[in-house]
Amino acid sequence: xxxxxxxxxxxxxxxxxxxxxxxxxxxxxxxxxxxxxxxxxxxxxxxxxxxxxxxxxxxxxxxxxxxxxxxxxxxxxxxxxxxxxxxxxxxxxxxxxxxxxxxxxxxxxxxxxxxxxxxxxxxxxxxxxxxxxxxxxxxxxxxxxxxxxxxxxxxxxxxxxxxxxxxxxxxxxxxxxxxxxxxxxxxxxxxxxxxxxxxxxxxxxxxxxxxxxxxxxxxxxxxxxxxxxxxxxxxxxxxxxxxxxxxxxxxxxxxxxxx
Numbered sequence: 413x414x415x416x417x418x419x420x421x422x423x424x425x426x427x428x429x430x431x432x433x434x435x436x437x438x439x440x441x442x443x444x445x446x447x448x449x450x451x452x453x454x455x456x457x458x459x460x461x462x463x464x465x466x467x468x469x470x471x472x473x474x475x476x477x478x479x480x481x482x483x484x485x486x487x488x489x490x491x492x493x494x495x496x497x498x499x500x501x502x503x504x505x506x507x508x509x510x511x512x513x514x515x516x517x518x519x520x521x522x523x524x525x526x527x528x529x530x531x532x533x534x535x536x537x538x539x540x541x542x543x544x545x546x547x548x549x550x551x552x553x554x555x556x557x558x559x560x561x562x563x564x565x566x567x568x569x570x571x572x573x574x575x576x577x578x579x580x581x582x583x584x585x586x587x588x589x590x591x592x593x594x595x596x597x598x599x600x601x602x603x604x605x606x607x608x609x610x611x612x613x614x615x616x617x618x619x620x621x622x623x624x625x626x627x628x629x630x631x632x633x634x635x636x637x638x639x640x641x642x643x644x645x646x647x648x649x650x651x652x653x654x655x656x657x658x659x660x661x662x663x664x665x666x667x668x669x670x671x
Contacts, residue, residue: 421471421504422446422447422448422473422651423446423447423448423508423509423651424448424449424450424498424502424504424508424509425439425442425447425448425449425450425507425508425509425510425511425651426449426450426451426452426494426507426509426510426548427439427449427450427451427452427510427511427513427650428443428452428481428512428513428514428541428544429452429453429454429513429514429515430449430450430451430452430453430476430513431452431453431456431457431459431460431463431476431550432456432459432462432612432645433611433612433640434513434561434606434609434611434643435451435511435513435514436451436459436640437640437641437643437644438511438513438643438644438647438648439463439467439474440463440466440467440470440644441641441644441645441647441648442509442565442644442647442648442651443466443467443470443472443474444470445648445652446472447472447651448467448472448473448474448502449463449464449472449473449474449475449507450465450474450475450476450477450494450497451463451464451474451475451476451477452476452477452478452479452480452481452514453476453477453478453479453606454479454480454481454506454514456533457476457478460476463476463606464476473501473502473659474508475497475501477490477493477497478496479514481514481515481536481540481541481544481626482523482532482535482536482539482540483535484535484539484540484543484544487543487544487547487548488547490544490547491547491548491550492550494507494548494551495551498551502539502582505551506551506552506553506556507551507552507553507556508552508553508555508556508557509556509557509558509559509651510545510548510552510556510557510558510559511558511559511561511647512540512541512544512545512558512559512560512561512583513544513561514540515535515536515537515561516533516536516617517576518532518533518573518575518576519572519573519576520572520575521571521572521574522574525574525575529575533575533576533578533579534579537576537579537580537582537583538579538582538583538586539563540585541560541583541586545558545590549594552600553601554597554599555597555598555599556598556599557599557600557601557602557650557651557656558590558594558599558600558601558602559601559602559603559604559647559650559651560583560584560586560587560590560601560602560603560604561583561604561605561606562580562583562584562587562603562604562605562662563576563577563580563605563606564583564605564606564607564608564666564669564670565577565580565663566580566581566583566584567605567670568669568670569617570633580605583603584603584605584662587601587602587603587660589662590598591660595607595659598608600656600657600658600659600660601659601660601664602617602650602658602659602660602661602662603661603662604646604647604650604661604663604665605636605662605663605664605665605666606638606643606646606664606665606666607628607632607637607664607665607667607669608628608632608637608638608641608666609637609638609639609640609642609643609671610625610637610638610639610640611640618637625637628669631669631670632666632667632668632669632670633667633668633669633671634667634668635667637667638665638666638667642665642667643665646663646665650663
């Protein structure tokens with residue numbers, strides 16, 4: 413008789429900012445491809461629970477936890493809640509994939525950017541993922557993977573985005589250092605940098621401003637602005653088994669924007 417093959421545990425992905433936008437799409441795409449999901453939200457609990465319900469309708473397990481990605485003092489307590497959730501709902505002490513996605517948009521000229529806005533961007537987009545990943549390291553399975561969300565704005569420059577882009581440039585450097593120092597545990601770390609996407613991010617200006625949408629499409633090799641499915645699919649592809657050897661890379665999902 414042939415031996416019974418060992419079953420691989422269902423991968424569990426934790427996605428910050430998973431109640432809306434790109435995080436929501438990534439959660440649903442990964443669930444459709446067989447992952448269980450933990451999403452975080454800051455204030456939109458009802459939206460997060462709606463994402464959980466949709467994932468459960470796909471036959472996967474899911475949960476939502478509150479997290480302020482800009483409050484690093486709360487991260488240790490958050491990690492404790494994650495461990496309690498894993499133990500109760502999955503009978504596990506770890507998860508497999510971390511997607512540092514939570515964030516917000518900010519648009520102001522360099523000369524008009526306020527220090528308070530700069531500091532808020534720093535706390536959420538750079539300090540947040542740095543120290544959240546650090547505190548979650550004991551809960552990330554060996555051989556797991558981390559995706560840090562950056563932006564095409566770290567490569568090309570549009571007036572009014574300097575402070576946001578500075579943070580995303582830091583995220584890309586952070587990714588390389590994470591990859592180097594976590595490699596001994598078999599954890600691969602990559603950056604995904606979306607281009608302009610039609611979501612409510614930043615007040616929905618790419619989605620809702622027809623003139624801006626046409627302008628960006630004209631500067632994109634594939635001739636259109638990105639959609640949430642473009643990014644959810646890219647995240648799922650980076651976490652697929654066949655992508656395990658991709659590490660310490662910046663992958664831009666922009667349709668070939670500003671080439």
